Each structure stands twice: as structure tokens, then as C-alpha cells.
Amino acid sequence: MKYAIIAAGEGSRLAQEGIDAPKPLVKIHGEHLIDRLIRIFISNEAEEIVVICNDLRPEVSEHLRRLQDKGKLHEKPLPPLRFVVKTTPSSMHSFYELSQLLDDGSDAPFVLTTVDTIFREDEFKGYLRAFKQVLDEGDDGLMGMTDFIDDEKPLYVGVEECEVRSEECGVRSEEGFPRITGFFDTLEELDTQHSTAQTSPQLGGMRGAPLISAGIYGLTPHAFQTLNDSIERGESRMRNFQRALVADGLKLRAYPFQKVLDIDHATDIQKAEEELKNEKLKE
Secondary structure (H helix, E strand, O other), rough: OOOEEOOOOOOOHHHHHHOOOOOHOOOOOOOOHHHHHHHHHHHHOOOEEEEEEEEOOHHHHHHHHHHHHHHOOOEOOOOOEEEEEEEOOOOHHHHHHHHHHHOOOOOOEEEEOOOEEEEHHHHHHHHHHHHHHHHHHOEEEEEEEEOOOOOOOOOEEEEEOOOHHHOOOOOOOOOOOOEEEEEEEEHHHHHHHHHOOOOOOOOOOOOOOOEEEEEEEEEOOHHHHHHHHHHHHHOOHHHHHHHHHHHOOOOOEEEEEOOOOOEOHHHHHHHHHHHHHHHHHHO
């Protein structure tokens, strides 16, 4: 599996709140955010890892270069690690830069995420198994979702209503996963534009809550044409790219995580510390 990390944000809100380190080098449980992702990817059959970081904080590219030179992380061999150093106007533009590294003419799928995405490692393993399953079924992608909303501007996700009993809807099992029908900026848009029962408990036992994008994208190279077209239209933001995927007819499925956190504020660091501490206690 190929993996891609968007680590090009400036982290301005963290800096304003007294966090001196660039976001990719912020530590959670004593581990840099970017190292945590790389470690998780290594433990999940990473064939290649590509990263984009900005040119405003050279500490990040220097850190990645040291990893390249060392050839391992936490004593585990490092797969091919490539990175591009460029400040971009949006996360979608960062993805576009990464696509130049990912698009090698093969049909190899990949998983993309942002550097500050905190998820449970056991759930991520389940997500990867599910991703391989939906690829075998001919779908174009599996998007991570959660009903845990701790985001200033969540992106709500419309999914088709399952017509079978909930354990077969695939939200917690790996037997099938609801198809994504749209992405919406507000609950009002979701309610008015989405025709199925989005908050139905049938959608996998997610406590009847609306789903939002978790910032974890499993895609095939079919997505690159949509990305290129979006860039040519002058669009930005990953949410617009996701909407374009649906508009272009790509078959996307939803995979729910119990909880996914983003590190946008200093208080989020403590939340992530507590979440990972609880994860360790459950192991």
C-alpha cells in the first residue's frame, strides 16, 4: 500500500497559542505527529510513503531528510520515503503536488491523510482491510468517517440507507459499507439535499448521529483526473475535491471510525494525549 501525508499547513493557530514547534513535529505521547503516522504506515505494509511539507519551517524537511539517511524509524526499516517541499494555498493543492509522486502510471491505490489526524491504530487496520475489500468489489475509494464532531467546520457526509439489518450495513463489520451520496457544509444542507435517513441507526450503529469526514482518504488513481480538473477550475479545499468525486460518478464507500481528532489548537494536544492513553489501556 502507498501512503501520502499532507504536512504543508502553517500551524498558525498553534503558534498563536504558544506552540513553537511546526505542527508535524508536535509531540503526542512523546512522538512527533509525522513519526506516528510513518510508524503506523510501516506496520501496515507500506510500500512507499510520500509527504509534502512547506518551505516556511525547514525543520520538517530536515527531519524527513534525517529519516531518509537513517533508513529506519524506531529500529524498523523505512520504506521508500519521498517528500516535496512547497508552500501551497490549500490542502487540495498539497494533494495535487503529492499526486505527481503517486501517479506513476500504475493502478496502485493509496491512503492519504493530514499530518494531525489522530485515530486508533486498531481501527486503522480494520479500515485498510475494508479498503482492500471495496477495491476488490470495483469501487473507487473508501473514505474515513466519524460521528464524533469536534471540528470548527465539519464536512457532513450523506450515505445511502442500508436496506438490511445494521450489522450487515458494514459500518462496524467488514461485509459491506454504505455508498457516499454527497458532502455538505452544514446539517441544514444535509437535511434538505439528502434524500435518505442520514441519522438512521441502520447506518451501522453510529448512535443515529450524522457522519462527518474524518480526513482519511483511500483512493485509486481514478481520482487524479477529478483532482486535475478541480485545479484547472481554480477550486481549492479538499471538501470541494470530495464533492467533485461524487459529481464525476466515482464510487465511494464510507468507513466509520469511533473517534478521530485533529490538532488545530493547543487544547487538542491534551485531548489527543488522553485519547491515546485510553487506547493503550484497552490493549
